[in-house]
Amino acid sequence: MTGEFNPETIVFFENRLTALSEARVGILTHALNFGTGVFEGIRGYWNEPENQLFLMRPREHFLRWKQNCGILRIEVPLSVAELGELTAGLLRRNGYRGDVYIKPLAYKSSQRIGIHMDDQNAFAIVPMPAPAYLDSSQGLHAGVTSWRRIEDNAIPGRGKICGSYVNGVLASDEARRNGFDEAILLTEAGHVAEAASSNIFLVRRGKLITPPASENILEGITRDSVMELARKELRLEVVERPVDRSELYVCDEMFFTGTMVEVAPVVRVDHRPVGSGQIGPVTAELRHLYTQAAHGRLEAWRQWLMPVYEPVANFSVGSAV
Numbered sequence: 294m295t296g297e298f299n300p301e302t303i304v305f306f307e308n309r310l311t312a313l314s315e316a317r318v319g320i321l322t323h324a325l326n327f328g329t330g331v332f333e334g335i336r337g338y339w340n341e342p343e344n345q346l347f348l349m350r351p352r353e354h355f356l357r358w359k360q361n362c363g364i365l366r367i368e369v370p371l372s373v374a375e376l377g378e379l380t381a382g383l384l385r386r387n388g389y390r391g392d393v394y395i396k397p398l399a400y401k402s403s404q405r406i407g408i409h410m411d412d413q414n415a416f417a418i419v420p421m422p423a424p425a426y427l428d429s430s431q432g433l434h435a436g437v438t439s440w441r442r443i444e445d446n447a448i449p450g451r452g453k454i455c456g457s458y459v460n461g462v463l464a465s466d467e468a469r470r471n472g473f474d475e476a477i478l479l480t481e482a483g484h485v486a487e488a489a490s491s492n493i494f495l496v497r498r499g500k501l502i503t504p505p506a507s508e509n510i511l512e513g514i515t516r517d518s519v520m521e522l523a524r525k526e527l528r529l530e531v532v533e534r535p536v537d538r539s540e541l542y543v544c545d546e547m548f549f550t551g552t553m554v555e556v557a558p559v560v561r562v563d564h565r566p567v568g569s570g571q572i573g574p575v576t577a578e579l580r581h582l583y584t585q586a587a588h589g590r591l592e593a594w595r596q597w598l599m600p601v602y603e604p605v606a607n608f609s610v611g612s613a614v
C-alpha cells in the first residue's frame with residue numbers, strides 16, 4: 294500500500310479531533326519501541342446510486358479490536374457503538390464520497406525506558422481514501438516463505454498486535470524478492486497458516502477448506518463473511534481443518550481473503566498452476582458476492598453494513614457490548 298496521505302485529514306488522536314499532520318508520537322513511546330499496539334483495518338464502500346458510504350462489518354471489527362486490546366491490557370474507553378459513531382462522524386467531517394479505509398490503533402503510550410507495561414494507553418482512528426493494494430484481478434502467484442507463522446504462545450497472531458507484523462513483513466519481503474506476489478506462511482508444525490496479511494482458502498472436490506483458528510491465524514472478518522456467503526448463497530460445504538503444504542499443489546482453486554485484498558484469486562503457487570491456472574468458478578462467484586454484499590447490493594447481507602450518511606441510531610450493537 295503506497296499513497297499520499299492528505300495532511301489535513303481530520304483524525305481522532307489523543308481524545309480530540311485534529312489534523313493528521315498534528316497526530317504525532319514521541320520517539321520514546323513504548324509502542325514504537327516494543328510494538329505494543331493493537332490495530333484494526335476497516336473498509337467503507339461507496340454506493341453511488343444510493344449516495345451512501347457503507348462501513349463493512351464495523352461492529353465485528355471494533356469488537357475484535359477491543360477484545361484484542363485486552364491481550365495487551367489496553368482498555369479502549371468507548372463501546373463498540375460509540376466507536377462506530379465516532380468513525381462515522383469522522384468520515385462525514387472529511388466528506389468522503391468514495392471507498393475508504395479506516396485504521397483504529399490503540400497503543401501503550403508512555404515515553405520511557407524499560408519494557409514492562411503500565412496503564413498509560415492511547416488510541417487513534419485514522420480514516421483515508423481506500424489505498425491501492427495488491428492487484429489480484431488476473432490472479433496472484435503466491436510462494437511458501439521460509440519464515441514460519443508466529444506461535445500463539447510467542448505472540449498471539451489473532452491479536453493484530455503491531456509487533457507481530459514483523460512476521461508478515463519478513464515473509465512478504467522474501468516472497469516479493471523471490472518474484473512472488475504474496476507469501477504463504479506455514480506453522481512450526483508445517484501446516485498452512487495464512488498469507489502475510491490475509492487468510493487462505495482452497496477448493497478441493499467441491500468443498501471450501503480453510504485452516505482453523507487454532508493454526509495461529511488471524512481470525513479474519515472477511516474469512517467469516519466468505520464462509521457465510523459460501524454456505525448460504527452457494528450451498529457449499531465449508532471445512533475448517535489443518536491443511537498440508539502439498540495440498541496447495543493439488544487443490545482446484547485457491548484464494549486469499551482480507552479487508553484489503555477482499556477475495557483475491559491465487560492462480561500459481563510455488564511455480565505450479567493452481568488447478569487450471571485460471572481464476573476458478575467458486576473463487577469468481579465468491580469474489581462477486583463479496584463485492585455485491587460489501588456495496589449494499591444484496592438485501593440479505595445489508596445487516597453487515599453501517600451507513601455513514603444516515604443517523605447513527607441505525608447502528609444497532611446487539612448484546613455483544
Ligand SMILES: Cc1ncc(COP(=O)(O)O)c(C=O)c1O
Pocket residue numbers: 334461487488489490491492510511512513514515516550551552553
Ligand atoms: C495477518 C492477517 N491475516 C488475515 C487478515 C484478514 O483479516 P480481515 O479479513 O479481518 O481483514 C489480516 C488483515 O487484517 C491480517 O493482517
